[in-house]
Amino acid sequence: MFKEYLQLVRLPGIFTAFSNVLIGYFFSFSFNSEIIFLPYLLATSGMLFCSGMIFNDYFDYNLDKKERSFRPLPSGKISKQNALLIGFIFLILANISASFLGFDSLIISLILSCIILFYNLKLKSISFLGIFNLSVIRMLNILLGFSIIDISFEFIQYLFPLGIFIVGISILAKNETKSNVVIYKKLNKIIIAITITSVSILVINNFQFESLLFLGLFSFLSVYSLFFKKIQNQITFQLLLIILLDSILISFFVPLQFSILVSLLILPAYIISKKLYLT
16 A cells, blocks of 8 residues: 555655755855755655645546556545545645745745646646646746745746756657657657757856766757657656756756766666656
């Protein structure tokens, strides 16, 4: 039963949420931020991620009953009532955790909570708005990391590469079962090219030799993902690459060892994804 709960919250994906907030956390090093912020940041981001995954399955119950009957809710291994309760518990705890970080963090956490709920209640059924919403959720998750210092327009530039990348993944994920999926695979390729271009511009503007190493690895693996025959594998692999994309941005602010440490989050995420599906 415990495995089903880990599956419900998409445990492998939580590492991508962690790497998102670590961008802002490592940026804050230059402001002599307290290390005590780190567990609260990870807890807030992680619980928001878990609640989003739970609500996703809760509101997709009827669809999953037809197409993915093996999942914890439609299979009856976890009741809908328990899932809904746990989802709200995670949401409440996430905002309590954010309150310890400061007012800005709490506001961003509350906005994320509302967007997560609104997405699952309504927007996921509207293709374009749903995809845009997922992108905004990830960008706000990065901003959550920056919120432990004063929010500035300067930070917006660091949100866009991931936001663009998420659009490409979401387009593929939402259309993987359609007969014209080839079109969406081409769109995914174009958006990956745009992602690499956008992060390359940031690397040039914030030049660090270490950044080139991570950019090269991310670019190579992103292109490599395009050759996966199974779309599900391609989506999973690209989701894991979020960690490497975040590592590029982190390399702008701190010594190489910190970026390497964050990039290594891809290992437990990948290993666990072999046992628990990520999407």
